[in-house]
Amino acid sequence: MNVEQIIKTEKEIPLESRTIIHFMLVNNRINEKISSVLKPYEVSLQQFNVLRILRGQNGKPANLSTLNERMVTKMSNTTRLVDKLILKGFVNRITCPSNRRKVEINITSEGKKALIKMDTAMKTAEKKILKNLSKKELDQLNGLFNKF
Amino acid sequence: MNVEQIIKTEKEIPLESRTIIHFMLVNNRINEKISSVLKPYEVSLQQFNVLRILRGQNGKPANLSTLNERMVTKMSNTTRLVDKLILKGFVNRITCPSNRRKVEINITSEGKKALIKMDTAMKTAEKKILKNLSKKELDQLNGLFNKF
DNA sequence: AATATACATTTGTATATACAATTGTTGTAT
DNA sequence: ATACAACAATTGTATATACAAATGTATATT
Secondary structure (H helix, E strand, O other): OOHHHHHHOOOOOOHHHHHHHHHHHHHHHHHHHHHHHHHHHOOOHHHHHHHHHHHHOOOOOEOHHHHHHHHOOOHHHHHHHHHHHHHOOOEEEEEOOOOOOOEEEEEOHHHHHHHHHHHHHHHHHHHHHOOOOOHHHHHHHHHHHOOO | OOHHHHHHOOOOOOHHHHHHHHHHHHHHHHHHHHHHHHHHHOOOHHHHHHHHHHHHOOOOOEOHHHHHHHHOOOHHHHHHHHHHHHHOOOEEEEEOOOOOOOEEEEEOHHHHHHHHHHHHHHHHHHHHHOOOOOHHHHHHHHHHHOOO
């Protein structure tokens, strides 16, 4: 059953509820697709996001609070998320000498290499997911997202 | 840090990737909001969806496959999701006598009563989430969602 | 009728996530 | 200097989720 069909069965539901259900259904679909693309690389979507954030730091180390903020998820995950990435050798973690409450997290060169491979796969997947949307429509969508 | 800020830090990322990140960030935000609204009623978002699907059946019982299809999630969850709802007395499950492979799942009157309370809370939350979007924009959004 | 195949659900297990409580560190007020 | 609050990260625990395998049932094949 595709998304449109599911929504159709709920026509009696007011527009607001329908929009939110619709939103989540599409999101789930995207999630499944993206996760399956990342699977061969043995990183979860969250781990992938952490790696991208770290690369975006351009060498500047990140601490857990920053990662957490950017991910819009709970702190509790972040420690263990980073643990997993350390096990894979994709990031390293050192306690900040000036402020020992903080830790500094960096992407390793191995992490960067892995990320480059994932990027290519992701790019293909993203194009496929968005293949029915024109550039104009993508802009429109992003504009609407900004209203949330 | 709000969604727009997070996206801004990723400006170097191509439009497709940005759109998908944006999508997920907004979705997470909606999820958190909705979950916190449902919390007092001690049902998860998934459980709430099951209840709504069952009510939408208008007395016609649903089987697990149907529920699973409508939820766009994995079957593995559905059995245990229904288990939880049974424990709460919100649904019941009987094995179909004509075809014992199937089970019939129905919402109970208690489940309906609970759902009505949740509906009100959800409606308020949904309005709040979508407060910056006009009816026209909601339609536009749903139109774009259909292209996924 | 016996066996194989497909189907619907359940169970097992490993991993992920949410939430609360704890630990260790720094800054501040007395 | 000591005590206290604020902060950053970690740990514990319970629950949720994903994926694979198993169970039980119906249908098809020979």
